[in-house]
Amino acid sequence: MLGGAAGIEIVAEAADGGEVEPLVDAHAPDVVLMDIRMPTVDGLAATEALRSRPRPPEVIVLTTFNSDDHVLRALRAGAAGFVLKHTPPGQIVEAVRRVAAGEPVLSPAVTRQLIDRVADGTGRDDRAARAGQRLALLGEREREVAVAVGRGKSNAEIAAGLYMSVPTVKTHVSRILAKLGLNNRVQIALLVNDAGEL
Template structure:
């Protein structure tokens, strides 16, 4: 008896799109971003929010993978929203939208767990790429901007012994983990770290994962900030 069941395998649906939530108080900016991401492969806008106050409810409802977050909003600013969001379990990644690449608020957002930032005048293709990269676990900071941000973040602090506190936190790392942390702080990719330290990329990834766990950090950017705070990058910075 011939079966009427179609045995043809279902076509491969491809990778699941990155679920993106847009947060900006300017409706024109949101409209522009919606138009831009609407034509991009691999990213799906699941919703919008006009203020940081709306973010918790929208995230709970829509379950985005990434939140593209403006900083300057009238009720609850993006910094506060980022801090509150990243403190939650299973929080989505956050990419900060900003006009100034050396804004102190951006530094605070990175310390709070944002995976990076993009400038509002960044070319559309690069903004789309940034969202994809963050969803894949990579921070979005160019080497030049990383150095500028980290240097400013580690500047004089008259109210605390930032270096001492950072060094004390890093003391829990094994020697190899410390070497990897320094390389991360200098903006090296996993492949570059593997070549520099004569280990496999898989081993580098394992070290980075252990560093994040031991230091209770969210991402590589925070490792870089902590390494610079502890003074571990000064030899290269002063070269």
Template sequence: MTAPDAPAIRVLIVDDDPLLRAGLAMMLGGAPDLEVVGEAGDGTAVAELVAGRRPDVVLMDIRMPSMDGLSATEELRSRAAAPEVVVLTTFDADEHVLRALAAGAAGFVLKDTPPAEIVEAVRRVAHGQPVLSPSVIRRLITRATGGDGRGRRRERARERLRALNEREHEVAVAVGEGRSNAEISAALHLSVPTVKTHVSRILAKLDLNNRVQIALLVHDAGLVGDRDDEG
């Protein structure tokens, strides 16, 4: 939870359904630590609204008429100082999940998620913690442990991770295991600020956007989850 005197987390809602936007605005606005600063019905309006309203988190639908949420996320996250993005959708097809995460989304939450969990997802993403629905996590594990192109993905991922030093590699694997900075700190006997520094260096060295992309790379490298054919 946000401290009582901390600034409210600023949220922009992007969805082409006005009734859903109204419901989300009411739900999020009812949380004392969240503030809805704007709404949009299409991805084409996102860049201008983000520039003017300065949200911390964008709740982004996928299917919209002129520019879909995946394209809007790619455009938004390519910019400096971009807000975090939580993709909120009824669809969990593999190509949507992976494209959203590869674009830099920090969360992927299905619309049938209970309201309290959507509110908590916004809070967590605002504080640098990726959020994925259980079905999404299962898909990522499946991607990392089987399917066409597995060997090629694994070798490419391992080659990229060789750019890291030993400690950075340990931190990257811990991120891939879903550990928070505090948990990594305890496991590796590092201070939390030192963990944050390592994460920042990993992102810079690997030209990645956020922790979710570190986790994707670590999963592709076969360093977490099923390691039966490791060696």
């Protein structure tokens, strides 16, 4: 499916999560398409290990499972996408391209599930307290940008809404990621949501 896609080059394939980091070291891919189910080290543990490294590749988790725990663990670990295996091949190829371009990607079923979980509020108090403490590390403008990211706004939309330039928004997003030890906009959005700021 990916081998015939224009502009995508497959540089390696791993049979187990334990093989991922050495292959990333050897080939420096832009995107890793990660299965959850693998024999020794599962894809979630491999994603956590990979995304905790300096300058890691983007990760799309590809799986037949869409349980809340799997989705949230993958996104909190820094995965930029979560795509179900029954997704049409063309959409999976497009997900790889979008994640390589810096856009997060979630299958519609996964998005619905996250919305339902947020609406349910399970475990909300503990998460809200922890998330609030982390957001308190941000300056006022950074916090405004973080909330806008949580609302799914693009850099251009944030710039227009907060009367700043797009480069300034990008600078704020970079500072937010650095201050909070996060990897991507999805993690900012999850944290803002957990804090009850949306």
